[in-house]
Amino acid sequence: MSTRVEAKSRYASKITDDCQTAPGPVSAADRIVVEIRKLIAAAIFFNAQVAEKIGFGLSDMQIVHVLQLYGPSTPSSLTAWTGLSTGGVTVALDRLQKAGYIRREPNPADRRSLLITLMPVRMRKLTAMYESVESETRKLLETMPQSDLDAVLRFFELLHSVQADRRPVARL
């Protein structure tokens, strides 16, 4: 078990002009912004590990995650989420379908379009790989006082307003 410890004082973790973290007193907001970035970098890394283990690419992972978080989506919505071209999404969906992770269903709202849905059975294998991180996280969170948890939820509510305009809108 690693004992690597991040700087915990308020005297670190601000990204400065010279493109590196530099010491010095910084505000809580500054530190939180850096923490968010570190969380994201770590998540991308972990994601890549999982992807490799099950033979997915990163685009395939993003598709699966979006479907799991936001429910059935159209290919065009996934085009936005992944940044792939339309052809790229088609090919990615072919891969995922052949591997049994998704199904293409008709979109009742538009006969040109499709709704991509996840196949629960296949997903179990994948979610199992995230289970340890998630349960560990949940367990740790439960050690925090309720007032802290509420503050964290308010924090995420704030973030939503930052993200809302920079995120694809699901149009079914």
Place this chain on the structure above:
Amino acid sequence: MSTRVEAKSRYASKITDDCQTAPGPVSAADRIVVEIRKLIAAAIFFNAQVAEKIGFGLSDMQIVHVLQLYGPSTPSSLTAWTGLSTGGVTVALDRLQKAGYIRREPNPADRRSLLITLMPVRMRKLTAMYESVESETRKLLETMPQSDLDAVLRFFELLHSVQADRRPVARL
């Protein structure tokens, strides 16, 4: 400006066995775990947008982010962070070097090895693209009471212990 609003009650946002979000009362911890995942998915999306605009691939982005967050690194450390093969990192570094974003410097600790460092001048263009998200985030955070910010920082401290063992260790 979008008016899309996420579910804010405690009666939503838990990922269930059927691989989709389902309604029902859930704990704060459960909701936070989902929020983390949504943050990550949104970040990957935003990342892809930025990457496309400046003609990077996602691997290149991850390399730049890691260098910015953790300082100069060896190619092998970047191999771990990106999940690329050693040859893949070499090629990615060639791209980044030709584009002027990084430099290969000798590693004083090991003559076989290198230290990859960012070139501040080129980075300005890239950081500018994140500036609006970050400053907007900072501005919103500053509307939160200090006690909430402290709680959020404690939250990230907890997360570090979850991530520590699932993250590459920088060995210079």
Place this chain on the structure above:
DNA sequence: CCATGTATCTTATTTTATAAGATACATGTA
């Protein structure tokens, strides 16, 4: 009914990543 726009798919081509092997240096042991 028609013109225009949108959603997905197809396929040739380009871009990226891998795998296998090579070189140069490090490390530990005798």
Place this chain on the structure above:
DNA sequence: TACATGTATCTTATAAAATAAGATACATGG
């Protein structure tokens, strides 16, 4: 010191993934 083994990076042929351009089928608004 000499040697065997291990590690860090690079090279290059090959494989995988994504793009671009174009095609088809349906939607939408006059």
